[in-house]
Structures are given as C-alpha cells and as structure tokens.
Amino acid sequence: MDDTDNFIQAGVTILKTLAAAYSHPENYKVLSWNDELYHRVTKPEPLPFDGQNMDETVAEAIQTIFSGYCNVSHPQYYGYISPRPLPVSVLGDLLAMGLNQTPGAWRAGPAATAIETETLHWLSEFIGYHTPSGNLPNGIVTNGGTMANASALKLARDTLLGREVQSKGVRSANKPTIYMSREGHFSVWKSLDFLGLGRESLRLIEIDEQGCIDLNALEDTIQRDLRQGYQPICLIGVAGTSATGAVDALDTLADVAAHHNMWFHVDGAAGGAYANLAETRQFFTGIERADSVTLDPCKWFFVSFGIGCLLVKNGEELRKSFYATGHYWEETDELDIFQMSFSGTRQWRTLGLWLAFRHLxxxxxxxxxxxxxxxxxxxxxxxxxxxxxxxxxxxxxxxxxxxxxxxxxxxxxxxxxxxxxxxxxxxxxxxxxxxxxxxxxxxxxxxxxxxxxxxxxxxxxxxxxxxxxx
Structure with a gap:
C-alpha cells in the first residue's frame, strides 16, 4: 500500500505538534495524567480488528500522549535529568529511523557507521578524553547508561580476570571485587548480576559531606578485601551523582586504581558533559586517565532518550570482549561495529547528536x-x-x-x-x-x-x- 500522500499529511501534523510543544510549552501542564490511563495499564484495550486511516491514527496518538504528558520542554520542569531535546536532534532521529539505516555493520549503513564513529570521536574531544586513533572506533553507542556501564564492567572483567573467563565463566575467578561510592548508580549492581559477578562483589563505599567517595574508607575496604583473599578488579569514579551532582576525586582514584592494578572506570553518564567546561573542568581532573568512561547524551547533551555511550582507550579490546559472528555472515575487512558490543542490528541514534554538534x-x-x-x-x-x-x-x-x-x-x-x-x-x-x-x-x-x-x-x-x- 502506497501511503505517501497520507504520510506527508500526517507527518506535517506531527511536526506542527512538536513545534507547538517546543514553542509554547506553557500551554501544557508540567505533569498531567488521568484515570483512564491507569485503567489502560491494568486492562489494555483489545487489539484492533480493523484498521483506520493514518490521520485518525496519528490524531488518536497525539490525544492520548497529551492526556498523560510529562512536559520536559516546560521551563519549570526540574525533574531528574530529562532534557528538552534540541529540535535539530529530533529531526536527525526522524531521518535515521525513516531511512532505517543501522551502524551495526558497514554493509547495512556505510554513512551511518562513518557518522557514528565521527560522533564518538567528537564526544571524546568535547569532554577532554583524548584517545589514540586507530582502525576501530574509540567506543560504542548503547541504548543508555545502564548498558554502557555493563559493557565497561564486562571489559574490566575480561581484562583483569583474563580472557579465558569469556569461555570458562566467572566460576574460575578468584573472588573479584568492584568499588564505588554509595552515591553510584544502581545500574552497576544490576550489571554485576547480569555479568555473573554477583551483586555481593560490589563494595559500596561511604561518602563525605559533599557526597563524594570517602578515600580513607575506600583504602580501608580494599586492604580488608586483600587480607581476606579477594581480588580487586575495578574502581568506579562517579562524575556527577544522580542525586546531587557530586563528582568524585577522579585523579586520586586513578592513582588508587593504578596502585592496586584495577580497571578505572568513570561513570560520567550524568555529568560527563561538563568535564571540559571552563567553569567545571577542575572537578573532573583525572577523567583523561580512565580506562573507560560512560556518557549519556540523553542528559546534558539535550538529545532524546535512548542513547548512551562507552568511550575507551582501545577499541580493539572492546572487539576482543564482544566479538561474535555467524556462518551466514561474510567476514571482510569492513567495519562491523556489532562485533564491539552486545547489540547486533540496532537503531541509529547518533545522527541527531551529530546534527546537534554540526549545528551548534x-x-x-x-x-x-x-x-x-x-x-x-x-x-x-x-x-x-x-x-x-x-x-x-x-x-x-x-x-x-x-x-x-x-x-x-x-x-x-x-x-x-x-x-x-x-x-x-x-x-x-x-x-x-x-x-x-x-x-x-x-x-x-x-x-x-x-x-x-x-x-x-x-x-x-x-x-x-x-x-x-x-
């Protein structure tokens, strides 16, 4: 069915709706919902038997969304870190989805792969995390900070415990431990569960009055673990806690990690955007020494939800941790990014960010x-x-x-x-x-x-x- 004419008309309706939401956010409450939406959660409507035209469908979707709307475009929205997306980035997301390109493999999206790689380098440059150039990208794009942290922890596990853990599993490991402040993100212990390291492998370190990791408590915990036969493998510095925006003493943590031969990961999902800003750069000293850094562009880079990034010093090490292929896949010398992360074919989420960098x-x-x-x-x-x-x-x-x-x-x-x-x-x-x-x-x-x-x-x-x- 050729719906091109209807597509254009319905698309104009959507763009006008977005323009109104961006231009006049005060016309909508900052948070609204109704009892009907609660009812639909517990008792969803039955699957439609017959379809309807595109205009009616789009109008129904818009009406439903604004009946239960969290208005992040409102200037008096101060909740969590949920940004008003830059309009140019939204257009990039629309274009990427509409053309259905994927950066997972070169032959599935050559331009998508090139733009994504370039965007990763721009992110590194923007936050002052300079990495050597090579044949592989200096990181990966994920669907959010949780998967970025999980990918970093897998890389730390594989590097510190030995690559054989990828085939033999963690039961061959010598009681690995990971260290992070109590203000660190819950994605870390979820990831440790997911990776088979177990939530009890995480040591949550007390914080000081400013919400940063207590360095004395950290060293005491590491020494106690060493005496009891544990193997410290990863130290996580939080560069912007979700609660208060506190930034750990990253340079000192880098020293601690180096002294104990641990992987040093910086979770900058919340605050990494501010790492190289003149007003805040001094709080992030040491981020350039991290083995890996998590960023969430869907926070203070002002793009829509559903994009996270993991930046690393060496893309080849990511490829060692995630390489997989199938008998149906022809191996060539093309850049196939799916071999560097959990994801296979995935949505192209970096075009919007690339456009924002180009535009701003x-x-x-x-x-x-x-x-x-x-x-x-x-x-x-x-x-x-x-x-x-x-x-x-x-x-x-x-x-x-x-x-x-x-x-x-x-x-x-x-x-x-x-x-x-x-x-x-x-x-x-x-x-x-x-x-x-x-x-x-x-x-x-x-x-x-x-x-x-x-x-x-x-x-x-x-x-x-x-x-x-x-």
Whole structure:
C-alpha cells in the first residue's frame, strides 16, 4: 500500500505538534495524567480488528500522549535529568529511523557507521578524553547508561580476570571485587548480576559531606578485601551523582586504581558533559586517565532518550570482549561495529547528536551548558538569601538541593511543598538525604531562565507564609 500522500499529511501534523510543544510549552501542564490511563495499564484495550486511516491514527496518538504528558520542554520542569531535546536532534532521529539505516555493520549503513564513529570521536574531544586513533572506533553507542556501564564492567572483567573467563565463566575467578561510592548508580549492581559477578562483589563505599567517595574508607575496604583473599578488579569514579551532582576525586582514584592494578572506570553518564567546561573542568581532573568512561547524551547533551555511550582507550579490546559472528555472515575487512558490543542490528541514534554538534559547534554547546550552570547558581544564591530555606551543598553541576530549615517538622513540610509545587506547575522531585527530605531541582532545559527559578523560590515562600508560621 502506497501511503505517501497520507504520510506527508500526517507527518506535517506531527511536526506542527512538536513545534507547538517546543514553542509554547506553557500551554501544557508540567505533569498531567488521568484515570483512564491507569485503567489502560491494568486492562489494555483489545487489539484492533480493523484498521483506520493514518490521520485518525496519528490524531488518536497525539490525544492520548497529551492526556498523560510529562512536559520536559516546560521551563519549570526540574525533574531528574530529562532534557528538552534540541529540535535539530529530533529531526536527525526522524531521518535515521525513516531511512532505517543501522551502524551495526558497514554493509547495512556505510554513512551511518562513518557518522557514528565521527560522533564518538567528537564526544571524546568535547569532554577532554583524548584517545589514540586507530582502525576501530574509540567506543560504542548503547541504548543508555545502564548498558554502557555493563559493557565497561564486562571489559574490566575480561581484562583483569583474563580472557579465558569469556569461555570458562566467572566460576574460575578468584573472588573479584568492584568499588564505588554509595552515591553510584544502581545500574552497576544490576550489571554485576547480569555479568555473573554477583551483586555481593560490589563494595559500596561511604561518602563525605559533599557526597563524594570517602578515600580513607575506600583504602580501608580494599586492604580488608586483600587480607581476606579477594581480588580487586575495578574502581568506579562517579562524575556527577544522580542525586546531587557530586563528582568524585577522579585523579586520586586513578592513582588508587593504578596502585592496586584495577580497571578505572568513570561513570560520567550524568555529568560527563561538563568535564571540559571552563567553569567545571577542575572537578573532573583525572577523567583523561580512565580506562573507560560512560556518557549519556540523553542528559546534558539535550538529545532524546535512548542513547548512551562507552568511550575507551582501545577499541580493539572492546572487539576482543564482544566479538561474535555467524556462518551466514561474510567476514571482510569492513567495519562491523556489532562485533564491539552486545547489540547486533540496532537503531541509529547518533545522527541527531551529530546534527546537534554540526549545528551548534563546540562553543554553542558550551554556551548552553554554561547557561544552565548559571541558572543553577542563581537558584542556590536565592535559596541562601532566604531566612527559611537551607542549601544541601553548593552545586557543582546543574542540580540544586534544598529544604525548609528553621520550622517544626521540616521533612513533613518539605514533602508537602513538593506536592504543592508539582500541582502548581513547578516539577521538582524529593531527595532522601541521610534520612531527611530535600527538594531537588535539576536544570536540564536550555529554555529555563533565572526568572523561572526566582519564581520557584517565591512560590515556596508564599506557600509557607500562607500555611505555616515561619
């Protein structure tokens, strides 16, 4: 069936919908849903027997989406690190999906493979993680940070325990251990389970007052494990915790890893975009020494969900860890990236990011990042200037956590404020920090201005004046 005419008409409807969502995000609530959507989760509608025309189908999809919509384009959306995507990147995603190219194998997408390889090098250059050029890319693209971390841990396992573990399994290993702060991402212990190393192989190290790994506690734990016959194989530095944006002392961790002959992995999924920005570069010193680095472009690179990256020093080592083929696959000297990762044929997700780099350039990207950081610092300064709010930490990245201070039952009040804010079109989340509740605001929208965060604080103060004796 040739639906070309209908395709164009329906496509224009979708583009106009996106344009309206980007241009006038204030026309939609920051978070909305209805009871019908809950009902459809527990009792999905039956599979349609007869079809309908494309216009009706697209209209139904749009209506359904906006009945349960998390409006990340709204400048008062401060939840997690979910960005408003750059429009040019969305067009790249559409083009890549529409032409159904895959960078998994050269013969399945020569241009896709070349653009993806180039994008990986640009990412490395942007964050200051310079890697030697070679015949293979300096990393892989995954569907998110979880798979990127899992791939890094597999590479660490194979390298430190010996390549025979790939065929014989981990039961031949000598009690391997992995080290990470308590603020590290849950994807790590999921990955250790997935890789057969077991969740108990992970040592969660206590943190200091700023949310960074406690170096004394780390060394004590390593020494205890060595005395008990364990084999430390991997040390993970967190370059931007999900909770508060804290960055571990990466240069010191690189020294620790080298001293104990461990793989040094940096999880920069959240904060890696800021590694080479003038205002924040000093917090990331040592990232260039990592054996591997995880990045999530679907955070502060402002592209849509579903893309993560693993950068490494040597692409050939990735190929050793993931090489596989089939009798139906003709081996040539072409670049087949599927032999460097878990994925086989996969969606081409780097065209949107490549277009964003081309469109903005390095300086354009850095201006956006600097803007978000400035807005965050303005929020922190506004919080400090009040008599009733208190800051958790001075922000390193665009994450600001604060709470009600001198008031009876501050945790209960902070929780009530968070519910009120979301209902009032200010999407902030709650953070449980050492048994106390804080409001957490992440500035992940390049359209958020200082005026918006001033309004956020004023809304809180008005609520407190109306409902509490402050």
């Amino acid at each position: 350039g390095e300086q354009g990207y850095k201006r956006i990042l600097s803007h978000n950081l400035k807005v965050t610092h303005d929020l922190a300064a506004t919080v400090i200037a009040t008599d009733v709010l208190e800051l958790l930490h001075k922000p390193v990245l665009p994450v600001c956590c604060f709470r009600v201070g001198q008031i009876k039952s501050p945790d209960t009040v902070t929780m009530a404020i968070q519910r009120f804010l979301v209902a009032s079109n200010h999407y902030v989340t709650l953070l449980d920090w050492r048994g106390h509740h804080y409001l957490r605001a992440a500035i992940s929208n390049f359209a958020t201005e200082s005026s918006h965060v001033y309004e956020l604080v004023q809304t809180i103060l008005t609520y407190l004046d109306t409902n509490y004796d402050t």
